[in-house]
Amino acid sequence: MRKRSLILLGLCFFAFQNAFAQGSPDYGGGLKVKFDEEGNKYLRIISWAQVQATYTDEVPDNVSHLGFNLRRARILAFSQITKDFLILTHFGLNSLNSNTLSPVGKGEGSQLFFHDVWAQYSLGSDHAVGGGLHYWNGISRLNNQSTLNMMTLDNNRQSWATIGLSDQFARHIGVYAKGKFGKLQYRVAINDAITNGLDGRDPEAGGPAVYGGKRLLGSQDAGFAYAGYFDFNILDQESNFLPFKVGTYLGTKKVFNVGAGFFLHPSGSVMVENGELKGEDVAIFAVDAFYDAPLGENGSAITGYATFQSNDYGTNYLFSAYGTGSMIYGHAGYALPGKDKKVRFQPYASFASNSYDAVDDNRNVFGIGANAFFSGHNSKLTLEYQNQKFGDSEQGTVTLQAMIYL
Numbered sequence: 001m002r003k004r005s006l007i008l009l010g011l012c013f014f015a016f017q018n019a020f021a022q023g024s025p026d027y028g029g030g031l032k033v034k035f036d037e038e039g040n041k042y043l044r045i046i047s048w049a050q051v052q053a054t055y056t057d058e059v060p061d062n063v064s065h066l067g068f069n070l071r072r073a074r075i076l077a078f079s080q081i082t083k084d085f086l087i088l089t090h091f092g093l094n095s096l097n098s099n100t101l102s103p104v105g106k107g108e109g110s111q112l113f114f115h116d117v118w119a120q121y122s123l124g125s126d127h128a129v130g131g132g133l134h135y136w137n138g139i140s141r142l143n144n145q146s147t148l149n150m151m152t153l154d155n156n157r158q159s160w161a162t163i164g165l166s167d168q169f170a171r172h173i174g175v176y177a178k179g180k181f182g183k184l185q186y187r188v189a190i191n192d193a194i195t196n197g198l199d200g201r202d203p204e205a206g207g208p209a210v211y212g213g214k215r216l217l218g219s220q221d222a223g224f225a226y227a228g229y230f231d232f233n234i235l236d237q238e239s240n241f242l243p244f245k246v247g248t249y250l251g252t253k254k255v256f257n258v259g260a261g262f263f264l265h266p267s268g269s270v271m272v273e274n275g276e277l278k279g280e281d282v283a284i285f286a287v288d289a290f291y292d293a294p295l296g297e298n299g300s301a302i303t304g305y306a307t308f309q310s311n312d313y314g315t316n317y318l319f320s321a322y323g324t325g326s327m328i329y330g331h332a333g334y335a336l337p338g339k340d341k342k343v344r345f346q347p348y349a350s351f352a353s354n355s356y357d358a359v360d361d362n363r364n365v366f367g368i369g370a371n372a373f374f375s376g377h378n379s380k381l382t383l384e385y386q387n388q389k390f391g392d393s394e395q396g397t398v399t400l401q402a403m404i405y406l
Contacts, residue, residue: 031406043079048072048148048405055398070096071154071401072147074115078242083122086130088242090116094169115169127179133168135243136176136187138227139261140286140307142329143170144187146244148405149377151303151333152350153369153384158327161284161311164198165211165322166225166265167191174225178240185240188228193265195219199319208358209269209280209314209324217279222267225282231259235293250335250344250376251294251301260287269314280314299339303348306330316358323356333371346371363390378405 035041050071059065074092081087091114100109118132130136137143142159157163163170174191199211213222234256238246249255267279288307295302309327317324333348347370354363369384382401387394 040083041080043077046076046148046406048074048403050147050401050403052399052401054400057396058394067097074147076116086120086122086128088116088118088120090114113169116171123179126181127177129175129177131175133171133173134176134189135171136178136189137170137172137243138187138189138229138263139284140229140288140309141231141245141257141259141290141305142288142307143261143286144229144243144245146246148244150247151346151348151371152247152331152367153382153386153399153401156329156331156350156352156365158321158352158354159307159309159329161309161322162225162263162265162282164194165313165319166193166197166268166282168194172225172227178243180240183233183237184230185233185238186228186230187240187243189226191225191227192219193223193225193268201319203270203272203277205272205275207272208316208318209271211269211282211313211317211319213265213268213270213279213282216270216277217267221279222265225263225265225268227261227263229259229261231257231290233257246292248303248333248335248346249292249301250303250346250373251292251299254293255290256293257290258288259290261285269317271315281312282314283312285310297339298337299335299341299344300337301335303333303335303346304331318356318358321354321363323354323358325354325356325358327352327354329353331367342374344373346373359391361391363388365389377403379403 031045033043052069052071054069055066072092072094074090076090078086078088091112093112096109102110114133116133116135118130118134120128120130122128135144139161140159142156143161145155160170172191174189176187176189178187193214195214197211201210203210236253236255238255263284265282268282269280271278271280286307286309291304293302307329311325311327313322313324329352331348331350333346335344335346338344350367352365365386365388367384367386369382372381374380380403385396385398387396
């Protein structure tokens with residue numbers, strides 16, 4: 001059964017490769033409708049989909065090793081009413097598979113929902129303020145990662161450090177300011193924390209903290225969260241028109257950034273002390289560096305990223321992959337020479353290690369894979385093997401993903 005599943009994955013890879021290679025590799029910048037000759041008033045629409053086939057080595061006896069997944073299906077639209085006002089709407093669904101499908105498409109897993117809805121006002125050419133359900137996050141570059149142009153198969157999960165704990169799918173409702181001072185870019189935000197997050201546990205006497213401050217203590221003590229990220233663009237300047245950070249430029253820019261960020265949620269977590277509920281601050285800090293540059297004139301390029309993140313979710317907090325402790329993560333990729341070739345390849349590797357105060361074992365995740373670009377990020381295949389080890393548990397997965405972005 002395992003051999004048949006692996007053979008099927010391989011056949012899927014070559015079939016997809018042939019199909020895409022024969023298609024047109026040319027894409028424009030999405031659908032953009034201009035409402036004036038200068039282009040100050042416009043509407044732009046972007047759509048993308050990511051479909052996966054995954055082989056998992058360690059599964060229960062009655063579960064298939066091979067599964068299929070609609071990882072993302074999204075539509076994003078933004079409009080500039082004047083050069084000072086911008087509104088953005090982003091909706092879609094995630095991880096639709098046989099377990100989350102519903103007979104008539106009305107189940108929770110089948111539902112489209114808003115990822116972003118925010119409006120913005122420009123304060124001159126370099127600064128802006130806005131509010132709504134937004135993605136102007138703190139902590140690190142990867143906590144602001146775009147899902148359109150990741151170098152690895154997916155983002156490092158723990159880099160989305162508050163997903164579902166204080167926010168909705170890495171988005172908060174709040175207000176933000178963003179901009180730049182010369183080569184220093186910034187984004188800061190004050191947000192409402194979610195009331196009913198993924199951590200629905202109740203704290204117990206002598207037990208660890210739980211992330212439920214707003215639910216258990218109320219909005220007066222635990223209602224707001226504060227975030228910021230600052231990055232210094234040493235070489236080429238990156239755009240911060242939208243909040244989404246690029247994963248790899250494939251050598252079209254020469255970028256070297258160093259950054260630092262934070263997330264602070266006062267009384268975000270709760271413990272029981274002397275029979276009473278006690279709030280504990282959630283405080284996350286990170287430093288990171290990103291490098292992406294061409295190597296010569298032959299089309300080859302290198303991409304590298306590294307971060308250290310300090311996570312304090314409260315005393316001995318551990319929930320799913322998140323816990324009080326620290327994380328190191330890095331990845332590197334090399335776009336092979338072939339500037340004028342129709343199909344370009346980019347092998348890569350990644351590694352993450354998470355330490356937790358609550359346990360002695362680290363969670364280590366290793367990945368190795370390759371991208372096949374048929375028209376940059378607009379049309380690509382990604383094949384990745386990932387191994388995750390935590391304590392006595394170890395699991396390996398092989399995933400093939402096809403992505404189209406228009």
